[in-house]
Amino acid sequence: MVKVNPHYAEVSENYMFLDVVKRARAFTEKNPGVKILKLAIGNTTEPLVPSVVAAMHASVDKLAARESYTGYGDEQGNTDLRQAVATWYGARGVTLDASEVFISDGAKPDCANIVSIFSDESIVAIQDPVYPVYRDANTIGGRRIVYMAATEANGFVPALPSEHADIIFLCSPNNPTGAVMTREQLQAFVDYALANKSVIIFDAAYSEYIRDANIPRSIYEIPRAVECAIEIQSFSKAAGFTGVRLGWTIVPQALATEDAAAGALNKYWHRRQSTMFNGASNIAQEGGLAALSPQGQKETHEQVDYYMENARVIREGLTKAGFTVFGGESAPYIWLKCPAGLSSWQFFDQILEKAHVVTTPGSGFGGNGEGYMRVSAFGHREDIEEAVRSIAANLKAV
Ligand SMILES: Cc1ncc(COP(=O)(O)O)c(C=O)c1O
Numbered sequence: 001m002v003k004v005n006p007h008y009a010e011v012s013e014n015y016m017f018l019d020v021v022k023r024a025r026a027f028t029e030k031n032p033g034v035k036i037l038k039l040a041i042g043n044t045t046e047p048l049v050p051s052v053v054a055a056m057h058a059s060v061d062k063l064a065a066r067e068s069y070t071g072y073g074d075e076q077g078n079t080d081l082r083q084a085v086a087t088w089y090g091a092r093g094v095t096l097d098a099s100e101v102f103i104s105d106g107a108k109p110d111c112a113n114i115v116s117i118f119s120d121e122s123i124v125a126i127q128d129p130v131y132p133v134y135r136d137a138n139t140i141g142g143r144r145i146v147y148m149a150a151t152e153a154n155g156f157v158p159a160l161p162s163e164h165a166d167i168i169f170l171c172s173p174n175n176p177t178g179a180v181m182t183r184e185q186l187q188a189f190v191d192y193a194l195a196n197k198s199v200i201i202f203d204a205a206y207s208e209y210i211r212d213a214n215i216p217r218s219i220y221e222i223p224r225a226v227e228c229a230i231e232i233q234s235f236s237k238a239a240g241f242t243g244v245r246l247g248w249t250i251v252p253q254a255l256a257t258e259d260a261a262a263g264a265l266n267k268y269w270h271r272r273q274s275t276m277f278n279g280a281s282n283i284a285q286e287g288g289l290a291a292l293s294p295q296g297q298k299e300t301h302e303q304v305d306y307y308m309e310n311a312r313v314i315r316e317g318l319t320k321a322g323f324t325v326f327g328g329e330s331a332p333y334i335w336l337k338c339p340a341g342l343s344s345w346q347f348f349d350q351i352l353e354k355a356h357v358v359t360t361p362g363s364g365f366g367g368n369g370e371g372y373m374r375v376s377a378f379g380h381r382e383d384i385e386e387a388v389r390s391i392a393a394n395l396k397a398v
Contacts, residue, residue: 016132017041018366020260024358039314039375040358042175042332044240046380048287048304049299052239053288059283062361070282075274077103077248078285084200084292085233085248094220100252100266102273103288104203105280107205107234107247111169112137113276114201114230118167118257118266125165129176129365129372131203136170142308149368150177156326156335157185167199168192170219173206176374178327180215185221193228197258200229205247208238208304209329225250230265235284236331237307239291239300242311246284252281295346300313307332310384311377317388318375322397325375332377335362337398355390367377 020040028036057221062068082386104110111133115122120143126134128147138145148158154334156179161168165211170189172181181189185264193200193241202219210217211336219229233249251269256262280288290296315328318336327331338347344361351357351373362372377384 003142005142007140008080009135009138010319015136017360020348020360020362021357024352027352034356036356036358037379037383037390038358039377039379039384039387042237042376042378044237044242044307044378045305048240048242048244049291049296049303051290051293051296051299052287054061054242056283056287059286063282072277073285075279076101076270077280078282080250081285081289081292084289087304088292089218089220092217093286094219096213096250097228097253100250101148101268102249103280103285104247104249104273104277105245105284106236106241107203107232108133109277110232110249111201111203113272114232114269115141115143115167116272117265118199121164125161125168126176127171128367129170129362129369132365134171134203135366145220147366147375148307150174150179151368152326152337154162155179157181157191160188164196165198167201169201170202171203171205172215173209173331173333174333175206175329175364176333176360177372178331180210180212180328180330180335183214183216183222187218188223190219190225190228194224198228199255199257200225201271202229202231205233205234206331207233208301209308209332210370211308212330214328220250220252226254227256227262230255235288235291238304239288239296240293240303241284241287244281244284244287246280246288252348254344262296263336266323306381307377310379310381313384314375314377317385317392320390321392321395323391328377334375334377336373336375337371338362338371339395341381342373344373347373350395351391354394355387357387357391 082101085101086096088096124138125146149159156177180394207217219225234247251266311328324337328337344363348361360374362369
């Protein structure tokens, strides 16, 4: 008799955001005609930049003609795109070879799938609060999880794992807290990984939101990180590809573990991807190539600036209204402390009912997120301004 994976019983029934959507929908049904402003899900709202649009149109045209039509692409992704990714890192002082770049259809699947190249016995360290994918994917995979607390006391950057961890997930700039890790803090994790023969999975999906020049945008800015770290990147937030779907994962040739010599893990991930993934859309990859071009970088950086201005509006508006906020300075997320000891869901309901704004309860990201809300800077400027005005006018900050 077939049996289901028992670990599904250990995760909540829905991916967190569904509960947020359900409550917002229930409010709309009870209050028809009331406009709701959404500062909840980290979903991009501004159109693709012109150079990406042109490249994707051209890509469709190529597919429309017999002479230029292409089917399945190169196994690790478009060769030009992989080279462009390596060059992009090179401009940041990080030397990588195109053979270390694996193009994907986004960071989320890679965050979940990458652990498959390691033993199921691996102990996984993740932050609390955390981007739920690391927690839920490893729970479903039946792995033991060790939590690293990210609290107001440590500036939302966790200390090293308190017990041995084989795989360590880090995310900077952080979703949900908006905190960033300094060079010294990252160095401490790299030192830990080298000393304990652990591997860091570094999620750099928000690297382009970093405004402080001293904050590393890649884990590979830390010496010897290529020996102990995998980096996962995304075009979603950097170039508005949330619906287009494109990302990459770096598995360095130098990465080694106790039982795998340098090069072996790169081969395993190649084997995994070429067996269980058939490549990202060729249209998306042409768009990604354009996004990494000098003109594409200029245009996408302007778009990121737009979202970061939204973040400033939220941060300063809420602070002026008397709320305590964190993050939002090198990240598109503001971590808002619930006033008067309210729980995340209690404050969620108040913000929804009194200000007609949807935010994300911090408790959905882990126990240490209780008492906080995540406010997303992804949205049209006018909606962001209206939402901040409404919260300030309709809610008590103490
Ligand atoms: C930290 C982090 N990593 C990865 C992702 C997902 O990226 P992608 O759209 O490339 O799957 C998100 C999306 O919100 C995220 O917040």
